[in-house]
Amino acid sequence: MSQPYYITTAISYPNGPPHIGHAYEAVATDALARFHRMAGRDVRFQTGTDEHGLKMAQAAAKKGVPPQVLADEMAGYFIEMTKKLDISHDRFIRTSETDHHAASQAIWSAMEANGDLYLDKYEGWYSVRDEAYYDESELVTAEGEGGETEKLSPQGTPVEWTVEESWFFRLSRYQEPLLKLFRENSGFLKPDSRRNEMIRFVEGGLKDLSISRTSFDWGVKVPGAENHVMYVWVDALTNYLTGLGYPAETEDYPKYWTAGGDITHIIGKDIVRFHSVYWPAFLMSAGLPLPKQVFGHGFLLNRGEKMSKSVGNVVDPLNLADKFGVDQLRYFLLSDVIFGKDGSYSAEMIVTRTNADLANNFGNLAQRSLSMIAKNCDGKIPQPGEATEAEKSLLKDLQTCFHAVTELLASDELPIHAAIDLIRERLSASNQYFADQEPWALRKTDPARADTVLYYTAESIRRLAILLRWVIPDSCDKMLDVLNQPRDARNFDHLEQLLEPGTEISKPSPIFPRLELPAATEEA
Ligand code: ME8
Numbered sequence: 001m002s003q004p005y006y007i008t009t010a011i012s013y014p015n016g017p018p019h020i021g022h023a024y025e026a027v028a029t030d031a032l033a034r035f036h037r038m039a040g041r042d043v044r045f046q047t048g049t050d051e052h053g054l055k056m057a058q059a060a061a062k063k064g065v066p067p068q069v070l071a072d073e074m075a076g077y078f079i080e081m082t083k084k085l086d087i088s089h090d091r092f093i094r095t096s097e098t099d100h101h102a103a104s105q106a107i108w109s110a111m112e113a114n115g116d117l118y119l120d121k122y123e124g125w126y127s128v129r130d131e132a133y134y135d136e137s138e139l140v141t142a143e144g145e146g147g148e149t150e151k152l153s154p155q156g157t158p159v160e161w162t163v164e165e166s167w168f169f170r171l172s173r174y175q176e177p178l179l180k181l182f183r184e185n186s187g188f189l190k191p192d193s194r195r196n197e198m199i200r201f202v203e204g205g206l207k208d209l210s211i212s213r214t215s216f217d218w219g220v221k222v223p224g225a226e227n228h229v230m231y232v233w234v235d236a237l238t239n240y241l242t243g244l245g246y247p248a249e250t251e252d253y254p255k256y257w258t259a260g261g262d263i264t265h266i267i268g269k270d271i272v273r274f275h276s277v278y279w280p281a282f283l284m285s286a287g288l289p290l291p292k293q294v295f296g297h298g299f300l301l302n303r304g305e306k307m308s309k310s311v312g313n314v315v316d317p318l319n320l321a322d323k324f325g326v327d328q329l330r331y332f333l334l335s336d337v338i339f340g341k342d343g344s345y346s347a348e349m350i351v352t353r354t355n356a357d358l359a360n361n362f363g364n365l366a367q368r369s370l371s372m373i374a375k376n377c378d379g380k381i382p383q384p385g386e387a388t389e390a391e392k393s394l395l396k397d398l399q400t401c402f403h404a405v406t407e408l409l410a411s412d413e414l415p416i417h418a419a420i421d422l423i424r425e426r427l428s429a430s431n432q433y434f435a436d437q438e439p440w441a442l443r444k445t446d447p448a449r450a451d452t453v454l455y456y457t458a459e460s461i462r463r464l465a466i467l468l469r470w471v472i473p474d475s476c477d478k479m480l481d482v483l484n485q486p487r488d489a490r491n492f493d494h495l496e497q498l499l500e501p502g503t504e505i506s507k508p509s510p511i512f513p514r515l516e517l518p519a520a521t522e523e524a
Contacts, residue, residue, distance in 0.1 A: 011236060107288075327474055
């Protein structure tokens with residue numbers, strides 16, 4: 001039996017409502033969680049909001065409300081997004097919750113007990129937007145609007161000179177252990193491009209990290225130094241432990257973390273340094289096991305351009321889901337974007353992709369074949385005659401596809417898009433089988449053979465619905481409802497089982513309507 005699987009998204013800053021990047025990460029992580037659950041693994045999945053820090057405090061001040069009020073309001077939108085997009089998390093964590101304060105103080109105390117914390121003064125650059133400290137050597141110089149030069153972070157965000165008393169973490173101690181981790185464990189950080197970047201960063205030398213602030217008080221209090229709040233990333237990263245009950249030795253914490261569970265953090269490329277350098281160093285210091293993998297996915301660009309409030313191209317993912325359908329959006333994001341690389345989206349791209357694969361391919365096959373069963377077979381799955389080579393290879397190829405998909409998703413590269421490509425090939429093959437066999441013509445010349453063809457077409461639809469259920473759960477469940485399949489017969493271990501002839505089917509109605517392009521004026 002494989003190890004329990006713990007998968008997490010990053011926790012989002014609720015300084016504004018969710019954008020398409022948040023939706024993308026939630027959907028990709030959800031698909032992986034669902035895949036492993038369908039494969040029979042014990043899965044725990046966590047997502048949530050990262051509510052502390054200067055960015056939140058400043059956003060709240062700008063609105064004239066306390067940070068907790070802003071966090072409560074915006075967290076509500078993030079929770080709404082998870083519901084809307086069918087995200088199957090076990091816990092939605094909010095870092096302002098009491099148990100999270102306790103967990104953050106526990107990891108702090110463990111790092112302190114290991115001799116890794118000391119009090120000093122921080123003097124250096126800080127980017128509020130990135131909630132990150134930068135070394136002078138990392139900054140880039142840009143020309144401001146008035147022609148003056150300004151210093152920006154490597155992410156292009158403004159930086160400010162900060163001087164304050166601060167607790168420090170002896171990150172420098174972990175340079176060698178981290179390099180060893182990267183070198184000996186090539187799967188720890190993926191894709192490889194991010195790993196190479198981080199190896200270069202660590203090789204460049206690690207300075208001790210400032211991990212507390214005294215100039216504001218919106219955060220987790222430092223144990224024994226109540227005028228300090230923890231640097232937001234210390235508490236944010238600890239969310240992954242809080243959600244399991246840490247530090248209490250309850251059932252979930254040992255099961256998913258300390259007893260060798262496979263821990264996977266799915267995050268975006270901009271926060272790889274925090275997850276693959278700071279986080280493992282904190283964990284090593286606290287004497288805790290490390291995650292199995294940190295995966296830094298790419299960014300979604302609106303028609304190839306970075307989203308930004310000033311450009312006015314920030315897209316509300318809930319609007320997209322309303323316009324095009326939840327599963328249509330999920331399918332597009334997961335099949336069109338190469339997991340690990342940046343991807344582009346636009347209304348045309350969503351419509352083109354989902355019309356081709358879902359409406360014209362899957363939907364059309366199901367609608368045509370199941371309507372024939374409804375009309376000609378008394379609404380019941382017909383009794384098949386002997387299977388010919390065509391039927392045998394139809395089913396065999398579906399099974400081979402399942403094994404290939406499993407193998408892909410067990411690899412460190414997590415090629416979700418490539419797994420969907422394989423399933424899409426089977427969709428087309430089933431359509432081809434149906435078209436080649438012409439059951440509508442056989443109905444007149446050889447009704448028994450027509451029944452056989454309809455039986456195997458329905459069987460391939462059942463298998464395709466199971467194969468795609470981790471990507472587009474609601475539509476596949478609707479398809480399996482039409483086929484009258486029990487809820488407990490929809491996982492991968494039911495792939496090879498065959499439809500029971502005589503099973504009554506429900507009247508099929510189109511599950512994937514053909515989408516029209518929205519008018520240019522209201523485009524995404
Ligand atoms: O970074 N495309 O929060 P966040 C794809 N609170 N992904 C994107 C994206 C885009 N255009 N923009 C952002 C934070 N993301 C921290 C995380 S975890 C302990 C703390 C991703 O709201 C981003 O890379 O800025 C991150 O993984 C997630 O969305 C939340 O970003």
